Amino acid sequence: MNKYLAIYGKPRYLGLVEYDGEIKKGSTLIVESVRGEELAVAVGEINAEQEAAYRLLRNASEHGDGMAKNSEPVVTDLTFMAFASDDDIETAESYRAEEDRILKEAKELLTPHNLEMKLIDVEFLRAKRKLFFYFSSEQRVDFRAYVRDLAREFKTRIELRQVGVRDEAKIIRGVGPCGQPCCCSYWLNQFAPICIKMVKEQNLALNPAKISGICGRLMCCMCYEHEAYHEAWEGFPNPGTKIKTPNGNVIVAGIDLPTKSLRCFIVGKGEVKIPKDKFAEFKDVVTSGGEWVVPEEEIEEPDLKIQDIFPKCMQCAGHHERAAAEQKREENAGKRRSEDGETNAEQRPRGNKKRKKHHPKHENQTAGEGQDGLREETPQKVKNASDNRPPKEEKAAPGGEERPKRHFQRRRRPNAKKGGDNAAAAKAEV
Structure with a gap:
């Protein structure tokens, strides 16, 4: 007789079914349990050792979970009746x-x-x-x-x-805090007893919101790594242990399990990190009144080089990009020089432009003479003394180009008072 493990009921009860033939995994069966006739899903065939292990599973009521005393056992015997049809x-x-x-x-x-x-x-x-x-x-x-x-x-x-x-x-x-479905809802067969000591041994924060599941109790995953942490704690003193020395008590402030070291507080020095294998030597030194010298950490250079990690094509990629950018920059500069040369050949040199700014009258005369006398200088009457002032020099824009003239009118200084010296000079000039 072959024995198969099956799941039935909404609370996911486990049952053992005996059958002479072969039952495929995932087949739906009609079985009779202590509750009556119902449907069950076959999980797979088990051997004698696995059957003994399932028989040893304890009920949740034994863990003090508030279950009723007459609740179903974890594993029960089921009687095979028939395979379920599509109608069932x-x-x-x-x-x-x-x-x-x-x-x-x-x-x-x-x-x-x-x-x-x-x-x-x-x-x-x-x-x-x-x-x-x-x-x-x-x-x-x-x-x-x-x-x-x-x-x-x-x-x-x-x-x-x-x-x-x-x-x-x-x-x-x-869904649990890890983002995955709760373990008890799809694969966990029984609830193991969990205590707060497991949380302390794993150096987890004693925050109920972080260590509790959606049921409000301690999360079942706290016991998964408990044995590993229990072995790691062997040989370590408890946090808060005091070591009496002539210079004062040395306190073990904490344990760092990933690096297998202790954090000890020494009066006048502060916290010192001591490896687990050197703790006995450290204890002998401080108890005898000596001073513990913290060894300097040696930084080992990695054996691997960049050439070993990245291929040569990736290493030269930056060099090729820089060379291409410089070449493109030189081509653009050459084009810009050729364009500037063509435009400067048609226009006056930059030195004449500066001369134009400093000598506006001379510029007007030369411009009139260059056009075969078509333009003649026409004298204008000076209305105010301020009109006789020479025009202000305009600063050249970077690159030698002239800035465009402003469209708004500049503010002028107020005219001189009547009867003043400036007004008399202006009348005399007129």
């Missing part, structure tokens, strides 16, 4: 859709009873022979009147089962 699977899926509606109606019926209980989920057995209600509560609840109302409403046998907060997270399912 479709009927079971229709039951799952109907269970959502029943859960809402059951919560409405619970309101007038004022019972301190929380309905979690509902489950139909095969052919609707029994209806299970799973609830959680911090204390015992007298729900006899509530059961009668449920039986009158749904016309079937009703059974209420109390579960703990960890089983509540197992049934409802969810």
Whole structure:
């Protein structure tokens, strides 16, 4: 007889099925359990050693999780009846859709009873022979009147089962702080006892929000690395240990497990990091009154070079880019010089431009003579003394180009007062 492991029920109970033939993994079976006829999913074949290990799994009630004493054991024996047909699977899926509606109606019926209980989920057995209600509560609840109302409403046998907060997270399912589905909702077979000592040995922050799961209890993953940390702590003194010395007490401030070293506080020196293998030597030195000399850390140069890590084509990429950029810059500069030469050949040299700025009158005369006398200098009357002032020099823009003239009118100084010396001089000039 071959034995197979199967899963049945919403709380994911484990069962052992005996069958002469072969059952494929993932096949749906019709089995009979202590609850009655129901569907189960085959996980795989197990040997005698695996069966003995599953038999040793303890119930969650033994861990003090608030489960009822009459709860199902972790592993039960199932009786194989037949393989489930497509109609049986479709009927079971229709039951799952109907269970959502029943859960809402059951919560409405619970309101007038004022019972301190929380309905979690509902489950139909095969052919609707029994209806299970799973609830959680911090204390015992007298729900006899509530059961009668449920039986009158749904016309079937009703059974209420109390579960703990960890089983509540197992049934409802969810996402843990790590971003993955909760371990209890898809692969964890039993709840192991977890204490705060495991958290302290792993040097984790004692913050309930960070070390608790969605069930409100300590996360199950705290026990996964407990054995490794327990072995790492061997040979280390407890944090806070005092070493009496003639110069004062040396206190072990903390343990750094990744580097396997201790942080010791020495009076007058502060914290000193000491490797685990040198702690006995350090203790002998300080207890005898000596002074511990902190060895200098030697920085070892890496054996690998850049040429070993990166290929030559990647190393020369930056050099080629710089050379191409310089070549392009030189070509642009040559084009700019040729363009400037063509434009300067048509125009006057830059020296004449500066002469234009400093001698505007001379520029007007030369411009008039260059056009074969077409333009003649026409004298204008000076209206005010301010008009007789020489024009201000304009600063040349960088690159030798002239700045464009401003379109707005400059502010002028106020005219001289009547009767003043400046006014008399202006009249005399006129």
